[in-house]
Amino acid sequence: MPPVSLTAILPDEAAESLWDNLSKLTASKIFGAVIAAVISMVVVKILTKVMARALSRSKLDTPLQTLLRNLFKGVLWSVAAIIVLGCLGIEVTSLVAVLSVIGLAFSLALQNFLSNLAGGMQLLASHPFKPGDYVDAGGCSGTVTEIGMFYTKLTTPDNRLVQLPNSGIVAANVTNYSAQPTRRVELKVSASYDAPTDKVLSLLNQMAADHPLVLDDPEPMIHVDKYGDNAIRYLVRVWCSNDDYWTVYFDLMDGFKPAFDRAGVEMTYPHINVHMPPEP
Secondary structure, eight states, X not given: OOOOOGGGTSOHHHHHXXXXXXXXXXXXXXXXXXXXXXXXXXXXXXXXHHHHHHHHHSOOOHXXXXXXXXXXXXXXXXXXXXXXXXHTTOOOHHHHHHHHHHHHHHHHHTHHHHHHHHHHHHHHHHOSOOTTOEEEETTEEEEEEEEOSSEEEEEOTTSOEEXXXXXXXXXXXXXXXXXXXXXXXXXXXXXXXXXOHHXXXXXXXXXXXXXXXXXXXXXXXXXXXXXXXXXXXXXXXXXXXXXXXXXXXHHHHHHHHHHHHHHTOOOOOSOOOOOOOOOO
């Protein structure tokens, strides 16, 4: 394989300047560069340890601490390399300019990659949710199973694994249903106009009071919600532990019809009453 010329990578002026500087190396410059390299290594190790100690005392997640530590170390080594090249008498201005252009090209090519990385850093720093929380995020609902640097994984209620890009999550609204210890269950049920409202309200209050998982504080709120065309709609709001939400929800839903039947309350459906005038 033929050797690759620097002129194929760097502009002509930068390559010529680099070769010119290399040809002027002296023993004193090399000795000074070695001393600068040793000092730079010691300084980099000290600053890296200080940075690691500061990060360990913070409340940032481990993946984010690792990323920040590696970025910090990369910046220090880059500065050290520039110092050593300067001690050798090598003009680094043109080289830095070329590397800047290359970095810009890579950043444009990896725009989505970098935006997901920035989104992952924001999620790990702000903690809008944690593994095990049930959330609405990025247009999907599910239980958080993993928060990565680039993607967040959710498990949906029907056991599908969804991988969401972090950039989409931080750009949208996030609803965390597991953030609070309690949650409100809201249900609506209709009853006939023939059933007295106080009877229906008493029945619904009794159902809420009899359920062992419904909390007394905040107390249940049960009222008439709407007078419809064919029925009166009632609103039932009760509070329960976050983990008991679906149990309370389905227990009350399952119990409405049997309780209404026992109490003689009709649950109506859309219909039309036709009144025929008496015959003359």
